Amino acid sequence: MIKEISIGISMAALLSMLIMGYDITPFLFLAAAAGGLYYFARMRGLINVKNFETVSVAERRDFSFDDIGGQESAIKELKEALDFIKNHCSIKHLGIRPLKGILLTGPPGTGKTLMAKAAASYTDAAFVASSGSEFIEMYAGVGAQRVRKLFQSARETASRQKKNNALVFIDEIEILGGKRGKTTSHLEYDQTLNQLLVEMDGLKVDDNVRVLLVAATNRDDMLDPALLRPGRFDRRVKVDLPDKEGRLQILKLHTRNKPLAGDVKLEAIAKDTFGFSGAHLESLANEAAILAMREDSQEICQHHFNESIDKVMMGGKLDKKPSxxxxxxxxxxxxxxxxxxxxxxxxxxxxxxxxxxxxxxxxxxxxxxxxxxxxxxxxxxxxxxxxxxxxxxxxxxxxxxxxxxxxxxxxxxxxxxxxxxxxxxxxxxxxxxxxxxxxxxxxxxxxxxxxxxxxxxxxxxxxxxxxxxxxxxxxxxxxxxxxxxxxxxxxxx
Known part of the structure; x- marks a missing residue:
C-alpha cells in the first residue's frame, strides 16, 4: 500500500513539473537507474528476501490434534516430543538436551502439514512455514540467506506475539536437505544445507525464543546424513497411510458438516477404501457432495459415495463410447x-x-x-x-x-x-x-x-x-x- 502511494505521488510531482516547463529528463534517468538497482537487489535476494507464511494462534485456535484422524500412533509420538518444549523448565533441571528438530515422513496426503500446524497450537508457538523449493535459486548465496531469514522471521514473529516458542515448518525438505556432492555446476545446494545445519546447531534451550524445526518429506532416503544425525533431527515420526479404523475416523471428520442420508454406512466405505490417504478420503467426501448437488438431492446417499470411490480411484467418466x-x-x-x-x-x-x-x-x-x-x-x-x-x-x-x-x-x-x-x-x-x-x-x-x-x-x-x-x-x-x-x-x- 505504501509503495503504491509513493509511486502515485512521484508521478503527480513529475507531471506537475512537466506542466510548469521543467526538464524532467534527469529525474526519469534517476528513476530508471533506481528501479534497475532495486530489481537487481531483489533478484540477488538482498532486499525483501522472503515474506514467509505466518499463521497466528488466533487463525488456528480451532485446529488441534483432535482435528486429525487416523494417525493416533504418530500423534502420540509427536506429542511426546513436543512435551519437551512445553516442559522446558523440567528438562533443564534434569539436564536434558532439548529437541531441535522433528522429521515427519510418510506418503503424500497423510496429514504431515496439518500435524505441524497442530503442533504449533499444542505448544502455543508462533508458526512460520515454508517449502524446500523456496530456498533454491540460480544465484549463489541466496538460499543460505533465506535460511537465516526464516529463523530470524520465526523469532521476530514470536516476539511480536509475545510468545516464548516458535515452530519453523519446512515442507519438501528433501529439496533443501538433499545429499551433498550431487550438484557439480555450483555449490548453492550445499551452501544452503550448510546454513540450515548451522542454524540447527545454534538452537539452545535458554534462548529468549525457543525454536523447534519440524520438517516433512516423503523421500527421506534422499536426505543428507548430517541432517539426520542425533542433535539435529532428534525424532523421526512416521505418518503412514491410515488403517480401516483410521479411515473411519477421517471420514467422520470430513462428513461432520455434510447432511448424510440414513443409508450411508461409513464403516463399509472405510473398508472399501484400503490404501486411501487422508487427502483421498477428503476428496471422496467432497466428490460425493458434488454428485448429490448435481442430482438436486438434499442429502448425500450411499450410492454417491460408491460412485465417488470409483472416481477417486480411476478418474472421471470418459465421453468416449467403445463399439x-x-x-x-x-x-x-x-x-x-x-x-x-x-x-x-x-x-x-x-x-x-x-x-x-x-x-x-x-x-x-x-x-x-x-x-x-x-x-x-x-x-x-x-x-x-x-x-x-x-x-x-x-x-x-x-x-x-x-x-x-x-x-x-x-x-x-x-x-x-x-x-x-x-x-x-x-x-x-x-x-x-x-x-x-x-x-x-x-x-x-x-x-x-x-x-x-x-x-x-x-x-x-x-x-x-x-x-x-x-x-x-x-x-x-x-x-x-x-x-x-x-x-x-x-x-x-
Whole structure:
C-alpha cells in the first residue's frame, strides 16, 4: 500500500513539473537507474528476501490434534516430543538436551502439514512455514540467506506475539536437505544445507525464543546424513497411510458438516477404501457432495459415495463410447476377473463396470477382507489368478485375446516376482541380484503359467455364468457385487 502511494505521488510531482516547463529528463534517468538497482537487489535476494507464511494462534485456535484422524500412533509420538518444549523448565533441571528438530515422513496426503500446524497450537508457538523449493535459486548465496531469514522471521514473529516458542515448518525438505556432492555446476545446494545445519546447531534451550524445526518429506532416503544425525533431527515420526479404523475416523471428520442420508454406512466405505490417504478420503467426501448437488438431492446417499470411490480411484467418466464388439469384450474380461475373485474368496467383489474411466475401459473393484500387510503364497497365487482371468475369459468365450490385458499381465508378473524374492518359489531362498536371468525368467513364467491353467479350468466350468453377466453389463454398464453373487448362485444351482 505504501509503495503504491509513493509511486502515485512521484508521478503527480513529475507531471506537475512537466506542466510548469521543467526538464524532467534527469529525474526519469534517476528513476530508471533506481528501479534497475532495486530489481537487481531483489533478484540477488538482498532486499525483501522472503515474506514467509505466518499463521497466528488466533487463525488456528480451532485446529488441534483432535482435528486429525487416523494417525493416533504418530500423534502420540509427536506429542511426546513436543512435551519437551512445553516442559522446558523440567528438562533443564534434569539436564536434558532439548529437541531441535522433528522429521515427519510418510506418503503424500497423510496429514504431515496439518500435524505441524497442530503442533504449533499444542505448544502455543508462533508458526512460520515454508517449502524446500523456496530456498533454491540460480544465484549463489541466496538460499543460505533465506535460511537465516526464516529463523530470524520465526523469532521476530514470536516476539511480536509475545510468545516464548516458535515452530519453523519446512515442507519438501528433501529439496533443501538433499545429499551433498550431487550438484557439480555450483555449490548453492550445499551452501544452503550448510546454513540450515548451522542454524540447527545454534538452537539452545535458554534462548529468549525457543525454536523447534519440524520438517516433512516423503523421500527421506534422499536426505543428507548430517541432517539426520542425533542433535539435529532428534525424532523421526512416521505418518503412514491410515488403517480401516483410521479411515473411519477421517471420514467422520470430513462428513461432520455434510447432511448424510440414513443409508450411508461409513464403516463399509472405510473398508472399501484400503490404501486411501487422508487427502483421498477428503476428496471422496467432497466428490460425493458434488454428485448429490448435481442430482438436486438434499442429502448425500450411499450410492454417491460408491460412485465417488470409483472416481477417486480411476478418474472421471470418459465421453468416449467403445463399439459394441469392444463393449462385449470388456464385459467378458471384467466378468472373468469377478468370477475368479468370488471363487477364491466369497464376497470379495464390490462392483463390476464397463464404464470407461481414466485409462481403463472397465474394471472390477474388490472389497478387501481386512487391511493386509503380509501376504502368503496362496494369497499371491490367487491374485495372479484373478489378474489372468480377464484374458483367459476372452480366449475361451470369444476365441482370442486382446491388448487390454497388458496391464493385468504386468501385475501378475510383479506378484510372481514377489513370490520368488520372498523365497516361496520352487527355488527356495535365493539372492535375486545374483540369480541368472534365464533361471529367473523360467521360474516366474512357471508360476504364471501354472495359475493360467488353473484359471482355464474354472472358466470352462463356469461358462454359463457369462451370458447373464455380459447381457446386464451391456445394458446397465454396472453390476453390484451382491447382484453378481445372486447370478452365480442361480447358475450354479
Amino acid at each position: 459394441e464388439a469392444d463393449m462385449k469384450r470388456v464385459a467378458v474380461h471384467e466378468s472373468g476377473h469377478a468370477l475368479l475373485s468370488e471363487i477364491v474368496r466369497r464376497g470379495s467383489v464390490s462392483a463390476v463396470t464397463v464404464t470407461p474411466r481414466g485409462d481403463a475401459l472397465g474394471y472390477m473393484r474388490q472389497t478387501p477382507e481386512d487391511d493386509t500387510y503380509l501376504y502368503t503364497k496362496d494369497f499371491l497365487e490367487n491374485q495372479i489368478a484373478i489378474m489372468l482371468a480377464g484374458s483367459v475369459a476372452e480366449e475361451i468365450i470369444l476365441g482370442n485375446r486382446s491388448t487390454g490385458s497388458s496391464g493385468d499381465f504386468e501385475q501378475a508378473v510383479r506378484a510372481a516376482d514377489t513370490i520368488l524374492r520372498s523365497g516361496m518359489s520352487d527355488l527356495g531362498v535365493v539372492c535375486p541380484d545374483s540369480l541368472p536371468q534365464e533361471l529367473k525368467h523360467k521360474t516366474i513364467t512357471g508360476i504364471v503359467n501354472g495359475q493360467e491353467e488353473r484359471v482355464k479350468n474354472y472358466i470352462i466350468e463356469s461358462k454359463h455364468i457369462f451370458n447373464s453377466t455380459v447381457e446386464i453389463l451391456l445394458e446397465e454398464e454396472k453390476i453390484s457385487g451382491d447382484r453378481f453373487r445372486e447370478i452365480m448362485r442361480e447358475k450354479l444351482n
